[in-house]
Every structure is written in C-alpha cells, then in structure tokens.
Amino acid sequence: MSVFSLVKSLAYISLPVFALHTLSKSSPIARYYVRATMYLSTLGVLSVWGAIVAVGMNIVGDRYNVNWVVARSFYLVASRIIDIKVEVEGEEYLETRPAILVGNHQSMLDILYLGRIFPKRAAIMAKKELQWSPLLGQFMSLSGAVFVDRGNNAKAIRSLQAACETIKANNTSLWMFPEGTRSMREAPDMLPFKKGAFHMAIEAGIPVVPVVCENYWRLYRKGVFGTGTLKVKGKSLLPPIPTTGLNTSDVADLASRVHDQMVEVLREISVSVPSTGSDRKAAEITPTPLVPQAPATPAKEPAHARILPSVTEAGLDDSASISRSESVASTNFSEELSSPTSSRHGLDGSEAGTETEEDDGMVLVGRPRV
Numbered sequence: 001m002s003v004f005s006l007v008k009s010l011a012y013i014s015l016p017v018f019a020l021h022t023l024s025k026s027s028p029i030a031r032y033y034v035r036a037t038m039y040l041s042t043l044g045v046l047s048v049w050g051a052i053v054a055v056g057m058n059i060v061g062d063r064y065n066v067n068w069v070v071a072r073s074f075y076l077v078a079s080r081i082i083d084i085k086v087e088v089e090g091e092e093y094l095e096t097r098p099a100i101l102v103g104n105h106q107s108m109l110d111i112l113y114l115g116r117i118f119p120k121r122a123a124i125m126a127k128k129e130l131q132w133s134p135l136l137g138q139f140m141s142l143s144g145a146v147f148v149d150r151g152n153n154a155k156a157i158r159s160l161q162a163a164c165e166t167i168k169a170n171n172t173s174l175w176m177f178p179e180g181t182r183s184m185r186e187a188p189d190m191l192p193f194k195k196g197a198f199h200m201a202i203e204a205g206i207p208v209v210p211v212v213c214e215n216y217w218r219l220y221r222k223g224v225f226g227t228g229t230l231k232v233k234g235k236s237l238l239p240p241i242p243t244t245g246l247n248t249s250d251v252a253d254l255a256s257r258v259h260d261q262m263v264e265v266l267r268e269i270s271v272s273v274p275s276t277g278s279d280r281k282a283a284e285i286t287p288t289p290l291v292p293q294a295p296a297t298p299a300k301e302p303a304h305a306r307i308l309p310s311v312t313e314a315g316l317d318d319s320a321s322i323s324r325s326e327s328v329a330s331t332n333f334s335e336e337l338s339s340p341t342s343s344r345h346g347l348d349g350s351e352a353g354t355e356t357e358e359d360d361g362m363v364l365v366g367r368p369r370v
Contacts (some may be wrong), residue, residue, distance in 0.1 A: 007035050019246075021349075022063070024257050026208055028223065028224065029223055030208055031225060032222075032224060032225040035082055035225040036225055038081050038082060039078060039081070039082050039108075039109075039112075039225075041237065042074070042077055042078045043074065043078070043111065044079055046073055046074045046077060046078075047139075049070070049073060050066075050070040050073075050139060051135070051138075051139055053066055053069050053070055053073075054066045054070075054138075054139050054142035054143055055142065057069065057142075058142050059186055063142060063143065063144050063171050064120075064121045064122075064123065064143075064144045064170060065120050065121060066142060066143035066144065067118055067122060067123060067124070067143050067144075068118055068120045068121075068122070069118075070120065070143075071114060071115040071118035072115065072116075072118075073115075074111070074112075074115040075112060075115030075116045075152035078115065079115075079116070082112075082225070082227070083218065083227035083228075084109075084112060084191065084227055084228060084229070084230060085228075085229045085230070086112065086113050086116040086213075086229070086230045086231075086232055087229055087230070087231050087232070088116060088117055088232045088233075088234070088235070089231070089232070089233045090233060090234035090238065090239075093209055093234045093238070093239060093240055094117055094119040094209065094211070094234060095119055095120070096118075096173070096207060096240045097121055097171050097172060097173050098167045098170075098172055098173055098174075098204070098206045099169050099173045099174075099198055099201075099206050099207050099208070099209045099240060100173070100174050100176060100197050100198075100201040100206060100207075100208050100260065101119075101122065101173050101174065101175045101176065101209045101211060102176050102177070102178045102197050102207070102208060102209070102210055102211065103175070103176075103177060103192075103210075103211040103212070103213065104174075104176035104177075104179065104180070104183070104190050104211075104212055104213060104262060104266060105158040105179050105182055105183060106137050106182060106183060106213070106215070106216065107182055107184045107220060107221075109216065109220045110213065110239055112230075112259070113213045113230055113232050114175075116232070117173070117234075118242075119173060121170075121171065121172045121177070122172060122173040122175055123143065123144040123145050123146055123167075123172055123173075123174060124140075124145055124146070124174070124175050124176075124266065125145065125146045125147075125163060125174055125176065126140060126145050126146075126147055126148070127147070127148060127149075128147040128148060128149045128159070130147070131147045131307065138225065139200065145174065146163045146166055146167065146174060147159075148160060148163060154216065155310050160196075160200060160203065161203065163200065164200055164203045164204035165202065165204075167206070168206065169203055174200070176196070176197040178193040178194055178196075178197045178198075178255070178258075178259075179191040179192075179193060179194075180194045184217065184221065184363065185215075185217070186215075186217045186221075187215075188214070188263075188266045188267045188270040189263060189266070189267075190259065190262060190266065192259065193255045193256075193258065193259045194255075195251050195252065195255050197255075198251045198254045198255045198258070199248070199251055201253060201254075202243045202246045202247065202248065202250065202254070203242045204243075205243060205244060206241065206243065207240035207241055208241045208243065208258055209234065209238075209240045210234065210238045210241070210258055210261060210262050210265075211233075211234045211238075212232065212233050212234070212238065212262050212265045212266050212269065213230060213231075213232045214230055214231045214232070214233075214266065214269045214270045214271070215266060215270035215271075216230055218271055231269045233265055233269050238261060238262070238265055241254070241257075241258060251321070261365070267310060277344075303363070
C-alpha cells in the first residue's frame with residue numbers, strides 16, 4: 001500500500017470521528033446520542049468478534065469460557081470509547097463455582113459492568129425457543145447457555161432440574177437478574193426479587209453470589225450519558241450465601257435476605273445526586289407513596305437504546321409483592337406488583353410469550369419493547 005493510499009484511508013476514518021467529537025460538544029442531548037450510538041456500535045462490532053471466538057473456542061474444547069473472553073473484549077474497547085471505568089471490590093467471590101450469580105439490573109449500560117466482571121466458566125439461562133434463533137441461538141449454544149422449556153409448568157420444572165444438574169456436572173456458574181426487568185431510577189433501590197434463581201440454588205445445593213453495581217443515574221439516563229467510574233461490589237456484606245440444608249420452603253426467605261443485603265450495599269456505594277430543575281419539580285409534585293399504589297407507566301428508553309435483546313426474567317414472586325414496602329413504593333411501575341396471585345397462573349401478553357410459575361428467575365432474551 002502506498003503512502004498516499006494510507007493517508008487517504010486515515011482521512012476517511014478521521015473525518016466522521018472528528019465530526020462526531022465536534023457534535024458531542026455542541027449540547028448535552030447531542031452528546032447523549034453520539035455516545036449512545038458509539039456504545040451500541042461497539043456492541044455490534046464486538047458481536048462479530050464473539051461469533052468468531054465462540055467457534056474457535058469450541059474447536060479447542062473451551063466453550064464455557066467463551067462468555068468470559070467476549071465480555072472482557074467488549075469492556076476493553078467500550079470502556080475506552082465512552083470513558084467509563086468499572087472498579088470491582090470482592091472479585092474473588094465471582095470465582096465461586098458452581099454458583100448462581102445474581103446482580104441488579106438498571107439499563108443497557110449493565111452490559112459494560114458485566115463485561116468487566118463476568119467470570120470464567122459462567123453462562124446464562126434462556127428460553128428454549130431462542131436456541132433456534134439465527135445467529136443468536138447458535139452463539140448461545142456455543143457459549144454453553146442453559147435453555148429452559150417454558151411450555152408449561154411440568155416442562156419448566158423438568159428443564160430447571162436439568163439445568164441444575166448441568167451446571168453442577170460442568171462446574172459452571174449461572175448469571176441471573178432476579179429483579180426481572182430494568183429498574184433504573186434516581187434513588188438507589190431495587191425491585192422485589194423473583195424466586196427462580198433461589199429455587200435453582202436450593203435445588204442444586206449451590207451458593208448464591210450477590211453482585212451489586214452502584215446506581216449510575218448521574219452518568220446515564222435519558223438525555224444524559226457522561227463519563228466516570230462505576231463501583232461494583234461483591235464483598236463485605238456480600239460473600240457467597242450457602243444453601244446447604246435449605247428446602248423449597250426457604251426460597252422466599254432466601255430471596256428476601258439477599259434482596260435486603262443487596263439494597264443495603266447499593267445505597268452504601270451509590271453517589272447521591274441531588275434533584276435539580278425538572279427532576280426537583282417532579283419530586284415536589286409527585287410525593288413518594290408510603291404503600292403500593294396503582295402502577296405507573298415506566299419511562300421508555302429512546303428507540304435506539306431498545307434495539308438490544310431485552311435480558312429479563314419472567315414470573316412474579318407473590319410473597320415479595322407484599323413485603324419490603326419501601327422498595328415497592330419506589331418501584332411501583334411493575335404492573336404485577338399489585339397482583340399477589342399472578343405467580344400462580346400463566347401471564348398472557350408478556351413480551352416473551354405466555355409465562356408460567358416456574359419462569360421465576362429465568363433469564364429471557366425477548367423482543368425489546370419500544
């Protein structure tokens with residue numbers, strides 16, 4: 001390649017980069033969209049790399065570390081592009097195997113902290129239908145994902161039992177978001193937990209490893225995409241929680257204890273952001289209710305922020321809907337919270353299809369809502 005051709009190629013690359021950089025300085029809204037586009041573009045490019053890694057590592061017989069390699073690759077690139085770093089305390093607990101790993105779920109930016117902390121020999125759980133999805137299904141299969149049949153309760157129970165046997169036999173861990181959906185808000189808090197993750201931990205007799213990422217409202221929300229450092233904590237109050245000797249009657253108590261510990265740590269490590277402008281005005285007009293009320297409509301993320309597959313969990317913990325009133329009060333936009341019997345029946349019309357009781361705690365990758 002001649003010198004002229006090299007300079008020409010660099011010019012073609014530098015012009016759009018310079019244009020985006022200039023645009024991001026023009027206004028906070030422009031900066032938000034530019035940085036979000038860069039973040040999502042990085043995710044798209046790294047997904048191609050992920051496919052290559054998955055094929056290569058399966059050939060050499062190391063499929064259960066595919067997620068670790070792809071996650072670290074994404075963090076290495078994305079953290080530099082958007083200038084957000086993740087500091088981890090208690091990382092040694094993430095190496096507990098086999099185990100059920102549970103984390104708080106705020107927004108699509110969680111992929112960044114997962115990129116930094118996702119441990120070796122860990123996988124995710126997904127509905128069985130995704131196993132046959134073009135590209136995504138093949139990648140998930142190659143990375144050791146655990147697929148669960150959600151057709152009905154009997155099939156779901158058998159699938160969960162098989163999943164427990166699989167993670168124990170392969171000495172792997174399973175990552176879950178027990179809140180079941182994104183829960184971003186200004187005040188550090190979490191939705192009540194669904195029971196599926198804790199059912200699995202007790203069924204398999206393996207520990208639960210809680211992981212908490214600080215509330216990053218100050219860095220990322222609608223119209224704001226800043227730079228800085230995120231703290232992720234899995235230490236102090238949060239060592240692995242054993243399930244030896246527990247049975248199904250202890251599931252609700254275990255879920256409640258883990259939730260309360262994680263909320264305590266979340267509030268401890270999160271940076272307080274005082275309300276200003278419209279945020280303060282909204283807070284003055286709409287006081288926080290003291291008891292669960294009719295659900296409010298959740299704020300929608302912009303369309304470009306919803307193009308990612310929605311990683312969530314189906315079902316509802318009926319006991320959680322009447323406990324921890326403080327958490328419920330600040331997160332009452334989940335419609336199911338007002339229905340304590342919903343976990344005992346199929347829930348029609350969800351984004352992931354008809355759900356059953358045994359969907360509790362299952363990580364689903366459904367069609368993103370707009």
